[in-house]
Amino acid sequence: MHDTPMPADTAQDVSADHDIATALATVRARIANAARSAGRDPSDITLVAVSKFHPRARVVAALRAGQMTFGENRVQEAADKFPSLRAQWPDLRLNIIGGLQTNKAYDAVRIADMIESLDRATLCDAIARAADRVGRLPRLLVQVNTGDETQKSGVAVEEADAFITAAIARFGDAVAGLMCIPPVDQDPTPHFRTLATMAGRHGLGVISMGMSADFEQAIVAGATHVRVGSAIFGPRPTRPT
Numbered sequence: 001m002h003d004t005p006m007p008a009d010t011a012q013d014v015s016a017d018h019d020i021a022t023a024l025a026t027v028r029a030r031i032a033n034a035a036r037s038a039g040r041d042p043s044d045i046t047l048v049a050v051s052k053f054h055p056r057a058r059v060v061a062a063l064r065a066g067q068m069t070f071g072e073n074r075v076q077e078a079a080d081k082f083p084s085l086r087a088q089w090p091d092l093r094l095n096i097i098g099g100l101q102t103n104k105a106y107d108a109v110r111i112a113d114m115i116e117s118l119d120r121a122t123l124c125d126a127i128a129r130a131a132d133r134v135g136r137l138p139r140l141l142v143q144v145n146t147g148d149e150t151q152k153s154g155v156a157v158e159e160a161d162a163f164i165t166a167a168i169a170r171f172g173d174a175v176a177g178l179m180c181i182p183p184v185d186q187d188p189t190p191h192f193r194t195l196a197t198m199a200g201r202h203g204l205g206v207i208s209m210g211m212s213a214d215f216e217q218a219i220v221a222g223a224t225h226v227r228v229g230s231a232i233f234g235p236r237p238t239r240p241t
């Protein structure tokens, strides 16, 4: 098996397991409360545990606590951490959630179950080519830059409808929905509403929005997937560990 045995004498690992299990239970309860208060079924919301920069052992701790869907925003880091875990946890799902370079599309298509950051024609081309070579196509979300921030990935709002229509024409049902990351310095709710409305317009079921600071607001606004990192794993190391 690929699971590295845990040394029996590392009390620290055990307590890290416990912390993650506890934090996961808290986040799940908050998701359920937010869903119920919005008249929604908690089981309609998928928790994507964002494990970027955290070591593989913490992913394993989350898996042991029953968390199966993970988000990573660097393909190389995801490729180092995840494929070897699938044998033991066949229900594991890996979402690539970060801005994706075209030259990483092949590896993303190879390892991911969902790519949440489709945002330009060249990336569509690269993903289509990779899917032909690999013989699999992950589910795809179009990332919309709802705040039209210059530095941020995502399709500009005014181009989004045309881009989504073209993506659906090309990839069909593999285009499952939309994703956004609102500007950090603004009330996220108007951005969440924009994304939910846009998804509805295109008949798309997956709405990925909300992070540790605002996932409850995202659920009230219609999120089906929330991407939560620090509320589960604690503060992030500044680079992969």
Ligand SMILES: *Cc1c(COP(=O)(O)O)cnc(C)c1O
Binding pocket: 050, 052, 073, 097, 098, 181, 211, 212, 213, 227, 228, 229, 230, 231
């Ligand atoms: C890091 C990251 C998250 C999780 O952020 P937290 O604030 O730690 O919950 C969610 N989405 C994306 C795209 C990220 O890069």
